[in-house]
Amino acid sequence: MSAVVPTAAQIRQTFLDFFKSKQHTIVPSDNVGYTSRDGARIFTNAGMNQFVPIFLGERSADVDTWPGVLAKGLPTRAADTQKCIRAGGKHNDLEDVGLDTYHHTFFEMLGNWSFGDYFKKEAISWSWELIVERFKFPPSRVFATIYQPNKEKGDPADRDEESWNLWAEKFRSVGLDPDIHIVNGNKKDNFWMMADTGPCGPCTEIHIDLTPGPIELSEERQREGAKLVNGSDASCIEIWNNVFIQYNANPDGTFTPLPAQHVDTGMGFERLTSIIQGTKNFTDFENAKISNYDTDVFKPIFDELTKLSGKHYQSTLPKPNEQGHVIPVSEQEKIDVAFRVIADHLRTLSFSIADGIQPGNSDRNYTLRRILRRAVKYGRTLGFSGKEPFFYKLVDVLAAHMGDVFPELRVKKEQVKNVLKMEEESFNRTLDKGIELFEKAAKGGDISGADSFQLYDTYGFPFDLTELLARERGLKVDKAVFDKLMQEQKDRSAADSKGNKRTVSLSEIETKEATQFLGYEELKNEARVLEVLSVKDKEGKDQTAVILDRSVCYAEMGGQTGDGGLLIIGANTFPISSTTKAGNIWLHFMKDDEAPAVGASVTVEVDAARRHAIERHHTATHILHWALHEVVSQDATQKGSNVTADKLTFDFNSAALTPAQLSDIERLVNERVLANDPVSWSEIPYAEAKNNSGIMQLFGEKYPENVRVVQIGGKPNAIDGWSMELCGGTHTRHTGEIGLFRLVGESAIAAGQRRIEAVAGLEAYNAARADADLLKLLAGKVSAQGAADLEKKLDQLLSQQKELEKALKAAQQREASGKAKELLAGAENNAIVVNLGDVDADYAMAVNDALKGQFNGVIVLAATGGGNVTLMANVAKDHQAKVQAGKIIQTIAPIVGGKGGGKPDFARGGGKDVSKVDAALAEARKLVG
Structure with missing residues (x-):
């Protein structure tokens, strides 16, 4: 048996x-x-x-x-x-x-x-x-x-x-x-x-x-x-x-x-x-076949690859050659290596994108792009041509196979597929050209650093892919020269960006020719750098900003937060932290001080994962507005909104909503999400929109001669949707892309004004799962009727708890800030060594955080809340040669019957003997000098 x-x-x-x-x-x-x-x-x-x-x-x-x-x-x-x-x-x-x-x-x-x-x-x-x-x-x-x-x-x-x-x-x-x-x-x-x-x-x-x-x-x-x-x-x-x-x-x-x-x-x-x-559950070691890939972890992916390619996995393994390099030789070895690479890389990319990290041109994002390009290259081994992308087609089977354990794969499945398809289509053109150029370079033997740099810089061909192609042919690549050319290019770019910036305030920026916005339909475009500025924000802090002639990045307005992304020149990338407007000009604020030179041609690439999360929340805001009118009244008028990747807030005039009304609103929104109605937009004269009672608008706002109407449902351009609003923001293409909608809070913000907070997509899933877990725990302790009543009240209780926690935290922060100012006034000899008394560790940490940003010295704090001793030390960099935070805590913690330690700049510890706190701090003062 x-x-x-x-x-x-x-x-x-x-x-x-x-x-x-x-x-x-x-x-x-x-x-x-x-x-x-x-x-x-x-x-x-x-x-x-x-x-x-x-x-x-x-x-x-x-x-x-x-x-x-x-x-x-x-x-x-x-x-x-x-x-x-x-x-x-x-x-x-x-x-x-x-x-x-x-x-x-x-x-x-x-x-x-x-x-x-x-x-x-x-x-x-x-x-x-x-x-x-x-x-x-x-x-x-x-x-x-x-x-x-x-x-x-x-x-x-x-x-x-x-x-x-x-x-x-x-x-x-x-x-x-x-x-x-x-x-x-x-x-x-x-x-x-x-x-x-x-x-x-x-x-x-x-x-x-x-x-x-x-x-x-x-x-x-x-x-x-x-x-x-x-x-x-x-x-x-x-x-x-x-x-x-x-x-x-x-x-x-x-x-x-x-x-x-x-x-x-x-x-x-x-x-x-x-x-x-x-080992067949430890019954057969004689014929054991120990391979991670010969399990049902990978079998569903391999089966799908076989359907798509017509090739079959046979579990062969290449052997090392005389130089010790493992290179597949037979046709089946090459096929099996390709199966393993593609299946592995599919998992890495799918989970990364589902968790909000996309292929790109910087740090770990570029690692993902490299991984995707390796998978696409190995797809050629299985007969996939550059004409039709194949990789994204494997996501469905992965989501079906692992979605029970990691539900984010199912929630984000379509987004994962879209990103992979777009990346593969883009690289297919590069791959064909790159392989052609590589073959020419390889005719002379080993690949020079100059050739590998040209492949990377001009054609976006990853260096490790050049190495892979070379290794398969028994060739070497001159990495030292490649690295040297890379550094020279970075140095030139840094020098260019520093030489052409002028400093202005936001109010001093002149409105020039309007930046052309292309981001409604595209996530990537080619552009030219018109100007690089050092812009002083409201707090007087300098930020490097780039003005482009055209951009796919949405500039913050109308409640929708601005996009992040990248400016790309060959192999160089310049991260965009945010985008905002100055008149009709788009300001792309750089994450770092560096920026491309004026006149440079750049590729603009939106942070697509963040953009899609924002779009889900923005489209959900429109549906919420419609649902408010259905459940409350047509007089529940919008007074403002804020849409980010994490959540949405919607302000409106109304009395407090009842739990039943909130429940009805949430149900209606989700019904419209599941209907998967189309979301479209049209540009019409404002006079026409003003006279159409079905189009919602913020009266009192100034609108241009032509306005954009975003409609949900109906026929495109027919202005006949069940939701229609004047809106310049970006949106999903169908309501079903929102996935799930959850209300997380409703509260007063002024007399007669309320605010709803809500989440969509994966954030909504997380909120729903938290609610379900809480119900499961509590319902087991009450009657069936009691559990039903509990479920009805749960959202309201959680909202109240969240508001209370926010208020308590804010109060603690204010008190800690006041205490920090008091301690700063009494600081002596570059040191603050003090017992905060009967307060908890969180309060002590808040005081510590408030101090360290304003005090260039040594900070040692003690707290005795709850009958226990909390100790923490901060040492500014200028003082670490004399004393280190870890050494301070390691020395004084035993005095209070405990232990602790940490890094030179920060350390923490504790103990049980409250009576010895003064002695411990006295020892700390000796260490500080």
Whole structure:
């Protein structure tokens, strides 16, 4: 009888259910976009990224951290499956994807976490229980590693005897020798660090021996298996890492104990699935086929690729050549590499776009563009021509396959498809020309740096794609010369931008020939730089602004926020932070000081993900206006609105709305969204619009001779929609693109005036999920009728709570600001060392934040709210040579019976002994001098 092999979905759920049974809060995956602590915009590359502030003691693991998740009190245990991307920086697997069975740019990391709760004993016990008792891994094939430092090399910490003893007990319980099954590892293998600085600690890994043979191994075979641990043999691989976070790695190379001990684990979901499915649920190691790609994680994508291309995946793998390069040789090897690359890259791009990161020309956005272009190039191997894009057609099957676990894929599916199709169509023209030019350059042998630079700068052909084509032919590319030419171009561009700016205020900008706006239909255009200005804003701050002859960027007006995006010249990009108007001129404010030179020809590219989110909210505003008239009255007149990517607000004159009215309005809007009516616009004379009672307009406003009418429903240009408004903003093409609409607040803003706050799209989904989770938790404790009543009142209660929280936070900020001014007035010798008294840690942090922006010195604060001591220190850069924040807290925290630490500029700690606060601060004053 054949073994029942679990699906990937069942394997993932088994992990989550197991830790839920151990009182872990199951939290959602974080966004794949991550901003590191140094401000760099990178990808989430590990499960622990979102928890770093908790590990450092900078905030508690409060419920608000995870939208839609509810827990009693403060969760100290969590588990999740995290979406990860490793395609840049320290963790970069891009070049290896497709050439083997296990490298990916996108993968899921299963993890369980303890925030100052359990530690080594529970973590190891539960690892054994899940792996051996629940998943049924054969114990004789399981090995554990523990940390064994090399003191001669200055490795931190001591040997992890506690983990050794805990593992020894487990192996002895099934009759196995711990001296065989526990392997010592060095700092490289068993001391985990996310980066050069930050939370870290010793770790213990679990490895499995996958060598052919019987299910359970003899002692001799077990000894042979132990020799393979931490080696390069793919028949013995790591499956799980338990990290015991005890330290913070400081910039100076030292390791400071953290205020609390934490557990951070990670198990690759794709690898776990490949082991279970490849061994037929551990029943066949003789014919095991361990490949992440030979699982039902990838099979649906491969099946769809076969339908589209007519090619079949056969699981072949290329071998290294004499130079050690892995290059596919046979036709089937090339096909199989292409299948793996395309499937992997589809996941990376789809999840990134769904999370708001699009292919572009800067930092991680350019990484995505490179990945897409690699996938398109490999599509040629499967016979896809440049005439018809293919890549976007795979999104449907991915969303169907993974949408239950990651619903954002389904919510954003059409947007993902549109972005991928547009990018592929654009690159197809470049690819054909690039390959043609590459072939010419390759006739002379190795590719010169000048040729690779021309391919990149003139034709947008990524350097890594040039390297890939060269590697397939056994050629090299002169990267040193390429890098030199790139830097020279950047230097020229920077010099050009600095030499042609004049400084003006917004009021001094003269209205010249109007900027031509092209953004109603397009998201990218070619333009010419007319002028580069240094513009003083209302606060007197200088901002670099570029004036173009034409632009697809929407300039802020009529309540709709302005677009961000990029100005592109060859390989150089200039990020646009926002766009606004000065008369009829569009001002594109640069994110950085640099700008293209006057007269330069540029490509203008809108941040499409942000624009589409704004359009969803703007179109929803029109439907909301119509619904107000239907439910309340025609006299509920618009008094203003604000539309951003995150939400919409709509101001109108009316008495307070009843819960029933709010419910009816929300229902009506969603009915119109689901009807998927067309959204169109026409330009007509204002006199005609003024005399049409069906067109809503803001009376008292001054309109031009010709106006734009946005209508929903009806026939285009017929001015017969069920909603018609004078509006110059951008909108969705159909109401169905909004996805979902949710009211989140209704309140008074003035006598007789109300304000509605609402969200659409993924933001609305998140709000709905949070409501559903709350109902599920609370409804179990009341009667059926009580649960129904609770549901009716929920929106109103949540709105009131949100308003109260805002008011309390604002009040705290005001009080903290006042306290900061008081402390600044009494500062002496470049130092502020003070006990704030019986206040909580949040208040202390607010005072700290108010001080550090105004005080160039050393700040040490203590707070004793709740009977506990909170300590924090800030040291301005000019004073760090003398004293560092981390050293201050590390020294004074033990005085109050606690510990702590941090970086040279900021550190935090605490303790229990309130009576010793003055002594601790006295010691701090000695350190400060």
